[in-house]
Amino acid sequence: MFSLGKIDNVEIIPAPLAGxxxxxxxxxxxxxxxxxxxxxxMSAMGIVRATKKNLSxxxxxxxxxxxxxxxxxxxxxxxxRAVPIVExxxxxxxxxxxxxxxxxxxxxxxxxAALMKDIRLATLIxxxxxxxxxxPVSVKIRSGWDKDSLNFLDxxxxxxxxxxxxIIIHPRTRAMAFSGHSDWSxxxxxxxxxxxxxxxxxxxxSSEDYLRMxxxxxxxxxxxxxxxxxxxxxxxxxxxxxxVPDSKYLKNIILRHIKLAVLDSKHPEREIFKIRKHIxxxxxxxxxxxSFRSELVSITDPYLLIKRIEEIFSE
Ligand SMILES: Cc1cc2nc3c(=O)[nH]c(=O)nc-3n(C[C@H](O)[C@H](O)[C@H](O)COP(=O)(O)O)c2cc1C
Numbered sequence: 001m002f003s004l005g006k007i008d009n010v011e012i013i014p015a016p017l018a019g020x021x022x023x024x025x026x027x028x029x030x031x032x033x034x035x036x037x038x039x040x041x042m043s044a045m046g047i048v049r050a051t052k053k054n055l056s057x058x059x060x061x062x063x064x065x066x067x068x069x070x071x072x073x074x075x076x077x078x079x080x081r082a083v084p085i086v087e088x089x090x091x092x093x094x095x096x097x098x099x100x101x102x103x104x105x106x107x108x109x110x111x112x113a114a115l116m117k118d119i120r121l122a123t124l125i126x127x128x129x130x131x132x133x134x135x136p137v138s139v140k141i142r143s144g145w146d147k148d149s150l151n152f153l154d155x156x157x158x159x160x161x162x163x164x165x166x167i168i169i170h171p172r173t174r175a176m177a178f179s180g181h182s183d184w185s186x187x188x189x190x191x192x193x194x195x196x197x198x199x200x201x202x203x204x205x206s207s208e209d210y211l212r213m214x215x216x217x218x219x220x221x222x223x224x225x226x227x228x229x230x231x232x233x234x235x236x237x238x239x240x241x242x243x244v245p246d247s248k249y250l251k252n253i254i255l256r257h258i259k260l261a262v263l264d265s266k267h268p269e270r271e272i273f274k275i276r277k278h279i280x281x282x283x284x285x286x287x288x289x290x291s292f293r294s295e296l297v298s299i300t301d302p303y304l305l306i307k308r309i310e311e312i313f314s315e
Contacts, residue, residue: 001220001221002197002220002221004036004068004091004093004094004136004165005094005135005136005165006092007035007036007270009035009084010035010036011034011220011221011222012033012035012038012098012210012221012223012224012235012236012239013034013038013068013168013199013221013222013224013237014026014029014034014037014038014199014223014224014225014228015038015221015223015224015225015228016038016039016040016070016140017040017041017225017226017229018040018041018098018101019040020040020192020229020277021037021038021039021040022040022061022261022266022274023062023260024061024062024063024090024257024260024261024265024271024275025232025257025261025278026065027062027063027065027260028065028253028256028257028260029228029232029235030063030065030236031256032233032234033236033239033240035066035233036065036066036067036068036093036094037066037067038067038068038070038096039062039067039068039070039090039092040059040070041070041071041072041098041101041112042069042070042071042072042081042082042086043071043072043073043168044071044072044073044078044079044081045073045075045078045082047082047085047086048078048081048082048085049168049257050085052242054097055284056288058085058086058089058090058091059089060089060090060091062260062264063249064093066093067090067091067092067093068092068093068094068096069086069090069092069094069095070094070095070097070098070140071080071083071086071095071096071097071098071129071297072097072098072101072106072111072112073111073125074109074110074111074114074115074121074125076121076124076125076127076128077128079125079128079129079132080096080128080129080282081131082133083095083132084132084133085130086274087133087135092135093130093135093136094135094136094137094138094165095133095135095136095137095138096137096138096139096140096168097125097126097129097137097139097140097298098111098112098140099112099113099115099122099137099139099140099142099155100112100113100116100117100140100141100142100170100174101113101176102142102176102177102178107163107174113142113145113174114174116141116142116144116145116149116174117145117149117263118176119151119154119155119158120153122139122158123158123162123265126139126158126159126162126163126164127162130162130163130164133226134241135166136166137158137163137164137165138164138165138166138167138168138199139155139159139164139167139168140168140169140170140201141155141156141159141167141168141169141170142169142170142171142172142173142174143169143171143172143173143183143186144173144174145173145174145177146174146175147172147173149173150173150186150197150263152169152171152186152189152190153189153193156169156190156193156194156198157193157194159194159196160195160196161282164196165196166196166197166198166199166220167190167194167196167197167198167199167224168195168198168199168201168203168249169185169186169187169190169198169199169200169201170182170201170223171183171184171185171200171201171202172202174286179246181193181202181203182201182202182203184200184202184213184217185217187200187202187213187219187270188216188217188218188219188236191217191218191219191220192218197220197221198217198219199219199220199221199222200213200214200217200219200221200222200223200225201222201223201224201225202235203227204222204224204227205226205227206227206234206237207234207237207238207241207253209227210222210224210238228283229278229281230237230278230280230283231281231282231285232253232303233245233249233253247313248313250282251309251310251313251315253282254278254279254282254283254309255306255309255310257275257278257282258275258279258302258305258309261274261275261278262275262302262305263302268302269300271300272299272300272302272305274295275305276297279296279309280293280296283312286312287315288312288315289312292308292312295308
């Protein structure tokens with residue numbers, strides 16, 4: 001565990017997940033024990049160019065807890081200009097720089113994991129963010145572009161030299177995207193190479209995985225992404241060995257998530273579509289789940305959705 005600004009004992013960090021890390025999900029994660037949450041990646045240029053139309057991009061929403069804003073882009077100047085806008089409007093506790101997104105659209109424009117092919121530019125971006133804020137700055141890297149260019153140690157040392165407060169490593173190459181296994185030995189190598197805290201990320205699905213990553217790599221904290229989908233309470237399971245979620249707990253967390261995401265929203269008719277994927281994840285493996293899934297697409301009334309969930313759990 002490590003301290004991030006005023007937040008002590010950070011040991012589990014929910015990963016930034018585009019299309020998923022919204023306010024409602026973050027509130028759920030906080031209720032499950034997350035001390036700090038990430039936004040999904042936000043375009044530095046998009047923030048700078050924010051017009052009235054997308055001003056919502058740079059406003060705090062219903063989640064007022066400690067928040068790390070992750071920026072992506074390729075132009076140091078855009079980062080430099082985006083940081084104060086974010087600081088004023090969103091009031092994050094820290095910034096993170098995305099150097100790992102493998103999506104074709106993102107790397108095609110020279111951002112995300114493409115930065116791992118250009119350490120000089122990546123350095124300028126870290127410098128730009130560092131010089132525009134007093135808040136902690138981190139970088140989230142992969143192992144490298146492909147198996148023939150594993151340059152994570154160069155990036156970790158660069159980040160440390162440039163004053164990053166900690167480093168997050170997801171030890172897959174860009175070429176792997178999300179396939180195969182993350183190579184935790186790379187987390188260990190980073191931990192041995194730098195003095196700043198190291199956050200390990202990749203393929204944590206259980207408390208056992210969490211403990212094994214800590215033991216095998218010596219990392220200071222663990223970041224969890226896909227393992228929290230349908231199971232945000234994995235955080236609670238890790239923090240409290242005696243906690244065993246039963247079906248009542250599962251039902252209640254689904255209903256709570258619907259309340260936060262849909263009922264409390266100004267646009268429930270829009271949010272009900274977005275919550276579907278979560279409900280599919282939550283109910284995976286539950287008996288009656290497959291017929292419920294096909295029914296789910298036709299439910300547009302949140303109260304009907306709540307009623308059906310109550311029924312599924314009482315069957
Ligand atoms: C749907 C999805 C969206 C993601 N969005 C982001 C993102 O916005 N920023 C980022 O740094 N990583 C993003 N990632 C990568 C995750 O943060 C994480 O590094 C990766 O999923 C490995 O961790 P896991 O095995 O625990 O999921 C995303 C991954 C997925 C599956």
